[in-house]
Structures are given as structure tokens and as C-alpha cells.
């Protein structure tokens with residue numbers, strides 16, 4: 427009886443705990459999980475049951491292109507792929523007409539692949555359609571969120587082939603390519619985002635007939651997200667970073683001075699510079715409650 431009571435108490439406390447966590451899966455020290463259901467009844471299942479990751483749990487917004495604005499993404503970060511190839515987004519040879527990087531005085535955050543209006547487009551990986559609607563500049567756009575945290579964006583479409591919340595498989599038809607939005611001539615503007623931050627896709631994928639993913643596990647540094655260090659007219663030198671050590675040694679320690687602006691808080695400075703509050707405090711010998719004043723100079727080291 428006492429044992430049963432302890433057991434129930436554990437289940438109850440786990441259920442309370444689970445409400446704060448968006449993911450469906452809560453595992454305790456014992457050999458069972460509690461799955462929170464919509465009708466608030468809990469089901470206890472064995473741990474060997476596979477619970478899929480709920481990629482719709484957070485920032486699942488159909489109305490904005492980037493629903494991750496409030497997230498701080500720390501680099502370097504690791505991406506995982508279960509396969510060694512992706513499905514080609516078009517069914518013919520991929521001709522890259524413009525690459526990720528600086529172009530006509532601004533950042534081009536995707537890669538342009540030539541096509542004829544009406545050509546079919548396909549999802550590069552399994553996933554769920556987060557967005558299938560008009561997005562300023564991108565025109566008719568489909569955004570697919572994948573199970574490794576990436577989102578792929580297919581822009582300038584002439585027709586939609588999927589609806590928001592549709593599950594799609596790798597290679598599934600998504601719609602037809604075109605010239606909608608801000609496009610000079612028909613092409614696919616393909617973007618690979620991680621939590622709203624675009625990554626130069628050539629760092630992850632080879633855009634030739636091999637459709638290969640450069641590695642099942644790959645590290646991404648912030649350098650690979652910056653448009654101004656790449657040129658849209660030529661391919662950058664690609665050295666895939668396969669271990670965290672590689673990623674860290676690839677980073678030259680960068681120091682810059684940040685001048686505090688009116689209204690700044692440590693939290694805002696942290697987000698703007700992609701660095702933790704703790705790191706700012708350590709470098710500048712201040713604590714998280716220190717008052718910072720406009721004009722004050724902070725060393726940002728990363």
C-alpha cells in the first residue's frame with residue numbers, strides 16, 4: 427500500500443512538472459514515462475516505446491517567416507542527419523545561379539537554383555509544413571521544419587502543393603517553382619535556417635548530382651551564417667567541421683568593443699551579440715545585476 431502511494435505521488439508530481447515543459451516526454455528515475463494527454467489523463471508506458479520529438483511544440487507559427495526572434499542561438503552548434511543524402515528540391519540538374527553571401531550591397535541568405543516556372547519542387551527531408559503562404563520578398567513560400575531542428579525554405583513559387591501542418595516525406599512534392607515576390611527571373615530561392623538563422627547551405631550540402639550531405643554530424647560556426655564573409659558570385663572554401671574541437675579551433679578569438687546604448691540591458695546585449703550574460707560579466711568583471719550606463723564600453727569576447 428505504501429509502495430502504491432509513493433508510486434501515485436510520483437506520477438502526480440511528474441504530471442505537475444510536465445505541464446511546464448512543452449515536450450511530451452518526461453522520464454523519471456523509474457522505468458516508466460508519463461505521457462500528458464489533452465484530456466489530462468496520464469498514460470504510463472514502458473521506456474522502450476519510441477516517443478517522436480514534437481517539432482511543433484515551440485515557435486509553431488504559420489504567420490511569420492521567423493518565429494524564433496526571442497531565442498538566443500549559441501555557436502558553434504551541432505547538426506545531425508540520419509542519411510548521407512538529401513532529396514533534390516528539383517528534378518533536373520541543379521544549376522546554382524547565385525550563392526549565399528554578399529550581393530549588390532546586401533546579404534543574400536539563400537542559394538538560387540535555376541528552374542522554369544511550373545517545375546515541381548520537393549522537400550529535402552522528412553518534416554512538417556510550418557508555412558505555406560505569401561511572405562514579403564519571398565513571394566509564395568513553403569517552409570518545412572525537419573526533425574533535426576533545421577527548416578528549409580522554398581521561395582518564389584507559382585503554386586502551392588501542400589498545406590500548413592501537412593507532414594511531408596523526403597522527396598515529397600511541395601509545389602511549383604516560379605517568380606513570385608522579389609525575384610529576377612524564375613528560380614528557386616532555397617534557404618536553410620536553424621532557429622531563424624540562415625546557414626550557408628553549401629557548408630552542409632553539395633549542390634551537384636550526388637545530393638550528398640557533407641557529414642552525418644556537422645558543426646556550424648557563426649562564420650557560416652554571415653553573408654558578408656561570403657560572395658554570392660563564387661563558392662566559398664568549404665572545410666566541414668566534424669568535431670566540436672574542429673569547430674572551436676576554427677574560431678579565431680574575436681574581441682570587440684560594444685558601446686552601451688540608451689535602453690540597453692545585459693539581456694539585450696547578450697542577444698544582440700550572441701553571447702551569454704555570464705560571458706559578458708566574466709570578461710568585464712561585472713555581475714548580472716550591475717547597472718550599465720549609455721556610453722559605457724563592454725568587451726565582447728567570443
Ligand SMILES: [Zn+2]
Nearest residue numbers: 536537538615
Ligand atoms: Zn535568392
